[in-house]
Amino acid sequence: MAPVSALAKYKLVFLGDQSVGKTSIITRFMYDKSTTPTRCATIGIDFLSKTMYLEDRTVRLQLWDTAGQERFRSLIPSYIRDSSVAVIVFDVASRQSFLNTSKWIEEVRTERGSDVIIVLVGNKTDLVDKRQVSIEEGEGKAKDLGVMFIETSAKAGFNIKALFRKIAAALPGMETLSSAKQEGHG
Numbered sequence: 001m002a003p004v005s006a007l008a009k010y011k012l013v014f015l016g017d018q019s020v021g022k023t024s025i026i027t028r029f030m031y032d033k034s035t036t037p038t039r040c041a042t043i044g045i046d047f048l049s050k051t052m053y054l055e056d057r058t059v060r061l062q063l064w065d066t067a068g069q070e071r072f073r074s075l076i077p078s079y080i081r082d083s084s085v086a087v088i089v090f091d092v093a094s095r096q097s098f099l100n101t102s103k104w105i106e107e108v109r110t111e112r113g114s115d116v117i118i119v120l121v122g123n124k125t126d127l128v129d130k131r132q133v134s135i136e137e138g139e140g141k142a143k144d145l146g147v148m149f150i151e152t153s154a155k156a157g158f159n160i161k162a163l164f165r166k167i168a169a170a171l172p173g174m175e176t177l178s179s180a181k182q183e184g185h186g
Contacts, residue, residue: 007058011085016121021154048062084116086104089121102145120149150166
């Protein structure tokens, strides 16, 4: 009997200020529905797991939703420590949450060095009239900091699947699979 290969597991930690939509992005991805506007703040850490079926393999994503409130900041480093991916979320209608992404990225790099995939996510693009951060600013900051960038709307379901596909494509081992395909071996 052939041995059953273990499913590759990757830990994704969601970071960012309070009320930027971290939980809403996860809820939209997990259940394809938006959370209610009266959603309570995450207390400490919440953890969910989802299997993602990719073109050439199946991966198990462990989604760690962190509290954005200052009083929970001391918990964050221990969750970053063994993560494969850090998803740094800001609200496009809050310039301050965008400015604060620098310290979140810095914290990830302090804990993980360059051994982590970092994605900067501008959420709440449905708030068109309230936008304070342009897509160009988001792209520029991501380029300057050497991280990936995408804009989403958890409420509208915009780019949520694209965000997770982008993450999956960047996971360890994916680059060898895609380069083998380009060379005609796959």
